[in-house]
């Protein structure tokens with residue numbers, strides 16, 4: 001029988017890697033997209049036109065669209081990745097976040113039941129380490145109590161419990177992966193890691209003067225997104241549906257991430273001062289053309305990036321995933337992750353600047369009538 005996957009959130013970081021992973025495994029992959037004024041789906045553009053890859057319009061806030069789509073696709077596996085996934089934004093748009101991240105999960109479960117697929121379709125729910133929030137123990141495992149600490153986390157907590165409820169009430173194969181932060185060169189540009197790697201690349205190439213961040217002391221367990229999508233699939237291949245913590249088991253601060261990212265961009269930083277007065281000052285550079293940066297403040301703290309309540313101590317214990325899924329949490333180390341993101345962004349900034357030079361030259365030539 002052909003494996004048919006339906007992915008919500010297919011245009012996101014994880015959706016794009018998961019699509020590639022499942023297509024490689026021979027799945028027929030269907031993804032949900034929503035109408036946007038800019039129809040540029042950067043992360044999956046390379047997959048469009050692939051014979052087994054299909055996109056459909058639907059929305060997590062529109063039950064009827066989900067019911068109809070699940071009925072049409074008849075998936076054997078659903079990966080529910082769609083979410084308003086930015087924690088800080090959830091303080092500005094809490095109701096939308098709850099609708100998509102909490103009730104959206106219920107809508108998917110009900111769409112499966114409405115189409116009488118509860119015995120044939122397995123469901124993966126993209127749960128999160130944010131559930132541990134104001135943490136009650138370190139490191140966190142499957143038995144650590146939850147203490148959600150943002151509108152996003154509260155919405156995701158509903159998602160976690162409704163999945164557990166449907167598993168027990170209706171005997172459905174549905175489970176949650178409690179994933180700790182995972183990053184990549186496809187990470188959204190306002191999440192802290194990508195914001196840092198892009199800024200390091202821009203500063204190293206003279207395109208930005210200073211990077212403004214919030215809480216530098218915040219601790220995260222950062223892994224590589226490409227490694228984590230494999231776990232989503234493994235979780236759905238187990239005999240019994242169970243929830244899993246997926247993490248590297250290694251913790252670093254935002255400050256450490258920043259130092260390492262700038263080092264890979266050829267800039268050595270030294271942090272001085274405390275809290276809002278803390279600054280990252282350039283102490284040396286590898287590229288002689290950047291000598292003028294030495295002594296300058298390249299990283300500063302801004303209150304704008306502080307959250308009303310912040311989660312500051314995430315550190316996952318992947319013992320269960322290692323033992324039951326046979327998964328290697330260290331296949332990409334923190335150092336490799338930072339390096340691959342910075343290398344990608346150094347190349348991207350260089351390419352953007354060539355493209356922009358070509359555009360400027362072309363505009364000038366057109367103006368002078370040198371090209372028609």
Ligand code: NAP
Nearest residue numbers: 009011012013014059060081082083085126128179181182
């Ligand atoms: P992402 O890059 O922000 O992608 C989110 C996806 O959800 C996008 O495809 C987005 O579509 C879609 N979406 C948002 N609202 C929607 C709606 N109303 N209807 C349909 N689709 C909608 O997130 P990600 O990093 O890939 O994360 C994937 C999932 O894992 C999310 O549920 C996130 O909360 C969870 N998670 C992520 C991490 C992490 O570190 N990355 C850790 C734990 C859990 P558009 O492209 O149209 O906006």
Ligand code: GDD
Nearest residue numbers: 085087128129130180181190191192193213214215218305
């Ligand atoms: N975004 C951002 N921007 N965060 C900053 C900044 C900044 O300028 N400065 C410091 N931080 C701190 C945040 O306060 C937070 O403590 C930490 O860096 C990580 O922030 P994000 O990268 O925005 O990620 P997140 O941990 O809040 O949420 C991500 O991971 C969750 C899993 O734990 C998202 O992907 C969520 O969807 C996911 O559930």
